[in-house]
Amino acid sequence: MTTAPARRPRGVLALVALYLLFAALFAGLIALGSWQVQRRAWKLDLIQRVEARVHAPPGAPPARTDWSTVSAARDEYxxxxxxxxxxxxxxxxxxxxxxxxxxxxxxxxxxxxxxxxxxxxxxxxxxxxxxxxxxxxxxxxxxxxxxxxxxxxxxxxxxxxxxxxxxxxxxxxxxxxxxxxxxxxxxxxxxxxxxxxxxxxEPVGGLTVIKFPNNHLVYALTWFGLALMVAGAAWRVALEQRRRRRAAPPPTDEVR
Structure with a gap:
């Protein structure tokens, strides 16, 4: 009776690679969702600042010395x-x-x-x-x-x-x-x-359209939802592997 050396099945390596893929996808989707949350906060702050500019009493325009530095973030509207x-x-x-x-x-x-x-x-x-x-x-x-x-x-x-x-x-x-x-x-x-x-x-003034698309919450929920789907898929794979291990016959290390 001889004992055969234990070898790691190729299926285990494939399973490890699959779980690494799940982890990478989950982390990437969470990062994208978090980025959209940050973008939403930035967009809401921008809208608030623009609204304050629009409804403020009219003031002096930028001086000639400042023309080269006029920007959307600071001056538009x-x-x-x-x-x-x-x-x-x-x-x-x-x-x-x-x-x-x-x-x-x-x-x-x-x-x-x-x-x-x-x-x-x-x-x-x-x-x-x-x-x-x-x-x-x-x-x-x-x-x-x-x-x-x-x-x-x-x-x-x-x-x-x-x-x-x-x-x-x-x-x-x-x-x-x-x-x-x-x-x-x-x-x-x-x-x-x-x-x-x-x-x-005519001419009819006061028709400026001020509209900032703000779909970042929808995008964030989409990315987070996809991350949950990836986590669910990983959980299903883990349950299936557990079921297979329980159903498989016990391994033998004897060679006749």
Whole structure:
């Protein structure tokens, strides 16, 4: 009677590899869910800060020395006030789709009392026609960042007067404005108090859409749910292995 040397079955190694895979998947899915929870907290804080800017009393816009550092996180949707006058004959129409239907945004350069030029989105118009002269000496509105290029499929074509985005630098160049004096941002003008949204009141201001998608909770629950499914699959495998061990005949180490 001879005792054979014990050997580790290949099935055990495969089972260890499977459990390592389960562990890696579980850890990765938990990490993704936790990241979405953090993103949700960041998004809620951003929404709160933007709401505070929008509803704050209008203040001074960024100074010329700060134009290069204007950013979405700190400055976009700030409620600002401009004092000066519009420059006539240099209007630009960019395509727009609003709650009032399709049409255009009317952008006009506004020279401030300090000599700077700020593009002002005076509001929505249904047709491209010469803008009525404006004697406004003061404009309030929301600071917006430039929209370079016009998008992947619809590029701006200044030579053909086709504008799909409010690209400050391109519009300033097309209108012969001094680039050094033009602010790096534009301003969405507020709606004139008491004005309705009819054609007679065009351009219609105050149509800025402020919307931040916030689906991070759904994403987090999805990742955590998948992690639970992986844990459940690992548990099922463990139960099946236990059942097989109980049903298997006892091993023998004797060789005749």
């Amino acid at each position: 700030r409620h600002v006030r401009l004092s000066g006058r519009y420059l006539p004959g240099r209007d630009t129409y960019t395509q727009a789709v609003t709650e009032l239907g399709p049409g255009y945004w009317l952008l006009s350069p506004f020279r401030t009392e300090g000599g700077e030029i700020v593009l002002v989105n005076r509001g929505f118009v249904r047709e491209r026609r010469p803008a009525a002269p404006s004697s406004a000496g003061e404009v309030t509105g929301l600071l917006r960042l430039s929209e370079p290029g016009g998008g992947f499929l619809r590029r701006n074509a200044p030579a053909q007067e086709r504008w799909h985005s409010r690209d400050v630098a391109a519009i300033a160049a097309a209108r012969g404005l001094d680039g050094a004096a033009v602010a790096s941002y534009f301003v969405d003008a507020d709606r004139t108090p008491g004005a309705d949204a009819g054609p007679a009141q």
